[in-house]
Amino acid sequence: MADITWEEPFCAEGSSCFQLGTDADGNGYITLAGAEETYLRDSRDALRQLILDIKAGKADHLL
DSSP: OOOOOOOOOOEOSSOOOEEEEOTTOOOOEEEEETTSOOOOOEEEEHHHHHHHHTTSSSSSGGG
16 A cells, blocks of 8 residues: 555535545545545646645535
8 A cells, every 4th residue: 555645524515524645656546535545646736736726516416
């Protein structure tokens, strides 16, 4: 398992909570809060755009 530094969970109203993380190589990670052992890895830019879209209400169905 990668050495991932997780941020505090983000919880939308009535939705699942998720966390973002990064590793020393600059990879970005996303997982459901409390499920750090199962995560998706992608570039920081791709994950940042996904989170911005979710926060903007464009992808609420993903949560």
